[in-house]
Amino acid sequence: MAERTKYLLDEEALPTHWYNIGADLPVAPPPVLHPATHEPIGPDDLAPLFPMALIEQEVTAERWVEIPEPVRDVYRLWRPSPLYRARRLERALGTPARIYYKYEGTSPAGSHKPNTSVPQAWYNAEEGVERLATETGAGQWGSALAFACSQFDLDCEVWQVRASYTQKPYRKAMIEAYGATIHPSPSERTEAGRKILADDPDSPGSLGIAISEAVEAAGSDPDCRYALGSVLSHVLLHQTVIGQEAMQQMAAAGDQPNLVIGCTGGGSNFAGLAFPFLRENLAGRLDAVIRAVEPTACPTLTRGVYAYDYGDTAGLTPLMKMHTLGHDFIPDPIHSGGLRYHAMSPLLSHIVEQGLIEAVAYDQKPCFEAGLQFARTEGIIPAPEPTHALAACIDEALACKETGEEKVILTALCGHGHFDMNAYERYLAGELVDRPYPQAQMDEALTRLPRVDV
């Protein structure tokens, strides 16, 4: 019998509940505050933006949240997703480490994002919402939400960061193929967009600006709500299907991870894989190192401050305590669009502050090199975002080669790179640059943090 390459699960093994790490944390995260009053916000404050079911999930104390059957039914289009043992990569590295990757690229949109876009669309549809507004950077989230809306007959309006809108016409086409409408951001359609364009007609946009536009659009139309693809606790909650499945699959492989590695932008991919394993750590059943990998160009965890800040550029969102580079900090235009967010999930930031996980930062060039080595051994061309995690895996595996340690490494391969091939082409042509971090720009942006006394 040959060694197994992948560990599949039948549909019967699809998780029935999402896992809420909040129920198991020794210390509760700080409250979310109203942007005007600086008082903790209540459900009514969020009602113009989100359906009540998601607001409840954002603050629930329950450990397990049941996944509605219609959501599981759409999940079945691609879930459970495969777990791979990277035997070819291990051989190429000559490492005694065993590397596993949980692959989310088999979803219709090609990433982990539909794990949350599907329930978000469903809960909105259930509460009679007719239209969802959202932002997207590289386009992963926009296409995931467009797909989900097509499943539940919702209209979908996407503001895409203009730089990506122009550079990545295929993501735009995918979003339109699912029947959604897409605008480059900043746009003339919102107050927030018009303000930015008045200052800078050629603004390439940013995630923070696009969020402002989508939030404004949702807030000003009673039939429309807003959907966010990362950062918020209910989004991280939905992603925990990844880690729950991976636990079953690691058990089938007869292995336990010593190290869990994922890339972090807003935090949802990382949390999806890591939280179920962190639960095991907290319960004393596992002693795994859990490591977040971020780009040096947008180092919220390794260089940002832990403070109250806005989730968007215009300051329309509630105030969240999180690792931030400042709400109007605009990161270098690296190709990992999904990692270019000025802040980090408040829940994940809190967990980092508690010392339960660690963080490192990588330049983009070694990440593309890792992506190519992965493609030429494992076959899958990874999206630029998870190449950060792969680069860290490869470094660990090479360290094991030195020490002889048979470490078990588990990572999240959160999406394929089919829509990012121009980034690979630029890397192969030697055109990519890793610039020194603009520390002064961040320091200046941090002077504009809202002053909160808590």
Place this chain on the structure above:
Amino acid sequence: MAERTKYLLDEEALPTHWYNIGADLPVAPPPVLHPATHEPIGPDDLAPLFPMALIEQEVTAERWVEIPEPVRDVYRLWRPSPLYRARRLERALGTPARIYYKYEGTSPAGSHKPNTSVPQAWYNAEEGVERLATETGAGQWGSALAFACSQFDLDCEVWQVRASYTQKPYRKAMIEAYGATIHPSPSERTEAGRKILADDPDSPGSLGIAISEAVEAAGSDPDCRYALGSVLSHVLLHQTVIGQEAMQQMAAAGDQPNLVIGCTGGGSNFAGLAFPFLRENLAGRLDAVIRAVEPTACPTLTRGVYAYDYGDTAGLTPLMKMHTLGHDFIPDPIHSGGLRYHAMSPLLSHIVEQGLIEAVAYDQKPCFEAGLQFARTEGIIPAPEPTHALAACIDEALACKETGEEKVILTALCGHGHFDMNAYERYLAGELVDRPYPQAQMDEALTRLPRVDV
């Protein structure tokens, strides 16, 4: 227990042998002829182009050909592939028909092509070949061979039809990401290419021209061989893993197909699914209609003649009896690049002549419409090629709605459309045109068929 959406197989269920339909045909196909002597060719005639193991497979009389373990080991990166029941599409159509699709888009290159590129690369590597030359149209085959060569440390040189090379930079980047070299065709690197460019410096190229270039390159370098992604019998043989797996999965679903539908360009995707079911038909264990769907712009089976012709434009290949539009017929530039070949697999052509399968042709616009309906229900955005099969499935399912018949339809979804989003964008923008078939151009091309007396 919810209804199942997909039927997965464990790696243990991966086929151990390829199935050779030749062993079960009531009448043997006509011989392949030497282009100069018009005598049946022998293994030595093909040795400059192919390794001996593949030449033997081309003519084998064995029913089952064992799959080498190193090939199965690479297959395990994505095989067995999933079989889906298209429940959401069925509901949207309101049909009593049950629609199943075997999905090959989970392979590293995103299509069924690696099923044959992997063994082709392996057999060449085993026989000491250092480099493979090939052609590619839309780029599916080129990226599949580049991936396979990366697995077995072979150099790979790809001639891509210039029109696609220009329109589809992402496929080029994918081919390069796997470490292969790519040239637009016609190129200045070959006699065949230079001849075409001398006549027409702006030639957009064609598959037939690109084949001439790759064949010439392989024939003139003793360390280089040629690899073809469809048409030949050993290619169709390798693809039969698709149908063998689908038979196991249909059994798990408790269903037998009444109708098997696939799109045809060179014939390999169609044959891969259909031949194992055709075997059941021939043995009297099944009575399924088996239907090939081709584009009206390149209607080899429905309008071509059944005659000896060259496989390439320059007339470098052996003569094969097959359905052809004439070896220098250049089809309209439809977006299904994989279906734009002037001829059809000789083996499949023979089977059509024997009345064992049927063929229909579809315009591309209803196919894109079917592709969008599929994407918005099943989530997967199909490549333009299999939208031809999907359009035929939908028409059958709608006919069942009229008659109330609970027909079981099985189709081959041979790849995703991530690299074809510009085609969807053009369709959505209303820019696609289905031109009247250039019958006079074909009639004229057919006057240049080689004269063969057999």
